[in-house]
Amino acid sequence: MTVAGGPALGFDDVSLTLGQTDILQQVSLRVAAGGVHALVGPNGGGKSSLFKALLGQVPHRGSIALEWPGERPGVVGYVPQALAFDAGLPMTVMDFMGAMCQRRPVMLGLSRRWKAPVEQALRQVGMWEKAQRRMGALSGGERQRVLLAQALIPAPDLILLDEPMSALDEAGMRVFETLLAHWRGQRTTVLWIEHDLDAVTRLADRVTGLNRQVLFDGAPAEVLTPQRVLALFSNRHRHEEVPVAEEVLE
Ligand SMILES: Nc1ncnc2c1ncn2[C@@H]1O[C@H](COP(=O)(O)OP(=O)(O)OP(=O)(O)O)[C@@H](O)[C@H]1O
Incomplete structure (x- = not known):
């Protein structure tokens, strides 16, 4: 069944504790169907962990709802931040693509069904x-x-991108921007972790600032003010800042 575009996402009061550390605290957030939604925040602020919670890879409190437009769930694509490969590992790009999109052993190569989609991607x-x-x-x-290529097969209805541009050169960035425009045209829902705030302002419909908690959420041109960006990237977490601010006011 073809799904008519991507889902809306609803994060409601999502908290995540790993060991003794509160990674996410009562994160509530709505991602519109078919939009490009960026997540920004400092290193260790919990962005990747929010993806892991969404993918069911870590236990969390609160709820995460995927509201698919069709009767059944569509395809979810995921581009991880990085994947390490041993220099001597005899796995070619083609082998990797085969391993990602088909179930049979890599040594058997790509089945006829996947050859054309893999070449296209x-x-x-x-x-x-x-x-x-x-x-x-x-x-x-x-x-x-x-x-990025492995996330194109099969075509996703929801795509999660964890810093997809961090190692790309100019030409690579143009490739990424073309893909983003393609997903926008397909009404694919894009949730995109990104550190380049200029790119977010230019390319995202909405942006959420996350540092364990949601610090702001809105249209990039409106919410990415120097003051908010400074507060987001300062090292203290919000719950640690409040008593200090109160002390100063007194
Ligand atoms: N298994 C774990 N046990 C304890 N702490 C963990 C565990 N996994 C991750 N963390 C911590 O959770 C915090 C959030 O990590 P996460 O990768 O979600 O941050 P991020 O916002 O994606 O950061 P970056 O921008 O650097 O990619 C980090 O401080 C990390 O050290």
């Missing part, structure tokens, strides 16, 4: 010419392109 990210290279021999940017 690798061409879309400019990696078709390097399809026979070993994954461990790729540059960081090339590997990031391949991670």
Whole structure:
């Protein structure tokens, strides 16, 4: 069944504690169906953990709802922040793509069904010419392109992007922007962790500032003010700042 675009997402009072550490505290957030929604915040602020909670990889409190427009759930794509490959690992780009999209053993190669979609995805990210290279021999940017390519098969209705541009060069960034425009056209819901605030302002419909808690949420041009950005990236967490602010006021 073809789904008519991506789902809306509702995070309601989501908290996550790992060991003794509160990673997320009562995060409530709505992601519109078919939009490009960015998550920004300092290192360790809990952005990747929010993805893991959404993907069911870590236990959390509160609720996360995916509201699919059709009768059944659609396809979820995920581009992780990084994937390490041993330099000597005899796995080519093509092997990796095969392992990601089909269930049969990598050594059997790509089935006829997947050959054309894999070639198209690798061409879309400019990696078709390097399809026979070993994954461990790729540059960081090339590997990031391949991670983007694997998320194109099958075409996602919801895509989670964890810093997809961090190692990309200028040409790679143009590839990414083209993909973003493609997903926008398909009404794919995009949830995108990003550190480049200029890119967020230019390319996202909405942005949430996250540092364990939601600090702001809205249209990038409205909410990414210097004051808010400074507060978000200052090292203290919000719950630690409140008593200090009260002391100063007294
Ligand atoms: N298993 C774990 N046990 C305890 N703490 C953990 C565990 N996994 C992650 N953390 C901590 O959770 C915090 C949030 O990490 P997370 O990767 O979600 O942050 P992030 O916002 O994605 O950061 P970055 O921008 O650096 O990618 C970090 O301080 C990290 O050290």
